[in-house]
Amino acid sequence: MDPYTAAIKTLNLLSKVVPIMFASLILSNALFSLPQFGRVSDFMNKVVGLSNLKSGFAVASFLIHPVVGVATLSAMYKSGKLTFEETAYSTALSLLPRGFRVAVLFLAPVAVSILGVVGLYFVLLDLLSRVVIFIILILLARVTLGDGGDDDVTKSDYSFNLKEVLKVFLRTVAVLSVSTFFTFLIFQFGSSENAGLLILFSGAMSTTAGLSVAGTMIHSGMMDWRIAVFLVYISRIIHVFVESFRFSLPIFTSFFGVRTGLKLLAVHIVSNSLSIALAALLFSVLL
Numbered sequence: 001m002d003p004y005t006a007a008i009k010t011l012n013l014l015s016k017v018v019p020i021m022f023a024s025l026i027l028s029n030a031l032f033s034l035p036q037f038g039r040v041s042d043f044m045n046k047v048v049g050l051s052n053l054k055s056g057f058a059v060a061s062f063l064i065h066p067v068v069g070v071a072t073l074s075a076m077y078k079s080g081k082l083t084f085e086e087t088a089y090s091t092a093l094s095l096l097p098r099g100f101r102v103a104v105l106f107l108a109p110v111a112v113s114i115l116g117v118v119g120l121y122f123v124l125l126d127l128l129s130r131v132v133i134f135i136i137l138i139l140l141a142r143v144t145l146g147d148g149g150d151d152d153v154t155k156s157d158y159s160f161n162l163k164e165v166l167k168v169f170l171r172t173v174a175v176l177s178v179s180t181f182f183t184f185l186i187f188q189f190g191s192s193e194n195a196g197l198l199i200l201f202s203g204a205m206s207t208t209a210g211l212s213v214a215g216t217m218i219h220s221g222m223m224d225w226r227i228a229v230f231l232v233y234i235s236r237i238i239h240v241f242v243e244s245f246r247f248s249l250p251i252f253t254s255f256f257g258v259r260t261g262l263k264l265l266a267v268h269i270v271s272n273s274l275s276i277a278l279a280a281l282l283f284s285v286l287l
Contacts, residue, residue, distance in 0.1 A: 007181060009220075010177060010181040014173070014177060018113075018173055020112075020113040022169055042060075044056065044059060044060040044063075044096075044097060045057045045059075045060050047138065048060075048090075048093060048138070050138055050142060051089070051093075051137070051138040051139075051141035051142045051145065052141060052142055052145040053086055053089060053090060053093075053141055053145065054076070054081060054082060054086065055072075055073060055076060055082055055086065055087075055090040057072075058072040058073050058076055058090060059090050059093050059094055059097060060097060061097075062094040062097040062098050062101065063097045063100065063101050064101075066094075066098060066248075066251070067251060069094055069097070069098075070251050070252060070255050071255055073087055073090055073091065073255075074255035074256055077256065077260075084260065084263075085144075085145070086145060087264065088263070088264060088267050089137060089140075089141045089145070091264045091267045091268055091271075092137050092267050092268070092270075092271040093134060093137050093138070093141075094268075095130050095133065095134065095268075095271045095272055095275055096130045096131065096133075096134040098272075099126060099127060099130040099275070100127065100130075103123050103126065103127055107123055107126065107207070108120075108123045110207075110208055110211055111123050111211055114211050114212060114214075114215035115211065115214070115215055115218070115225075115229070118218075118225055118229060118287075119211075121283070121286075121287060122229060122232075122283070125279045125282045125283050125286070126275070126276070126279045128279070128282065129275045129276070129278035129279035129282060130275045132278060133271065133274055133275050133278065137271075178209075195217060195222060195223055196227075196231050198213055199213050199214050199217070199228065199231040199232060199235055200231060200234060200235045200238065201235075202235070203231070203232055203234075203235020203236060203238070203239060204235050204238040204239050204242055205239070205242065206239075207235075207236060207239060210232050210235045210236070210239070211232060214228040214229060214231065214232050215228075226284075226287065229283065230280060230283065230284065233276055233277075233279065233280035233283065234280070236276050237273050237276050237277065240269055240272045240273050240276065241269060244265060244268065244269050248265055248268055249261075249262075249265055252264050252265045252268070253265075
């Protein structure tokens with residue numbers, strides 16, 4: 001397969017995936033901006049309150065943006081409203097609002113458009129695993145923490161921004177196009193022994209790249225879909241470490257200081273890795 005043939009195959013695949021992805025991104029972002037989604041923050045605040053934590057709306061603020069959530073927790077910690085243990089619990093609990101936000105705004109549109117029904121299961125199992133760990137953390141916090149009051153943090157609103165959606169769409173299409181093209185090009189040599197490494201490496205750098213490479217291999221019959229998706233799960237765990245040191249490390253250390261920030265970063269890494277590992281286990285058992 002020469003570069004021209006790889007480009008044609010890439011365009012054929014993109015012509016099927018990109019329109020669905022664009023429509024899904026627009027729809028998911030529009031739905032997320034509806035006033036009704038504010039009730040999700042209210043509900044999460046009440047659920048977190050069951051754990052005796054005072055950081056309900058702070059945890060819910062991760063729905064808006066991770067930086068907003070970290071900044072809110074930092075303000076409560078520095079003002080003495082939260083102990084370190086409570087802040088650590090809150091950081092771990094943020095895996096659910098973080099995952100919900102990513103699933104609605106990004107993961108579902110990309111995974112479903114690339115993998116179809118398998119992508120839908122992929123997203124649902126990801127959310128289910130986060131809910132399970134979230135509930136376990138709530139119960140642990142309720143047992144280990146004393147009574148807490150209500151926090152006085154007010155929630156923010158997410159507004160639909162077409163310009164930002166288009167930026168996400170263009171970045172996603174760019175990664176998808178490059179990943180798909182090079183996948184087809186690499187396999188012109190008929191070599192499939194490094195297929196797993198290709199998914200792992202691309203997924204470690206970008207979830208979009210990992211999904212697109214896996215999707216390319218599945219659609220082309222290069223790899224069984226179960227194996228490809230399981231490798232995506234492994235690449236996502238690697239990506240947690242890559243993303244944490246690239247993005248989360250400077251955020252946590254800037255808001256909490258180096259020593260406390262590194263401890264909370266470790267909590268963030270462990271909780272997210274456990275949720276992905278649980279999703280992979282559920283995937284292997286149920287599918």
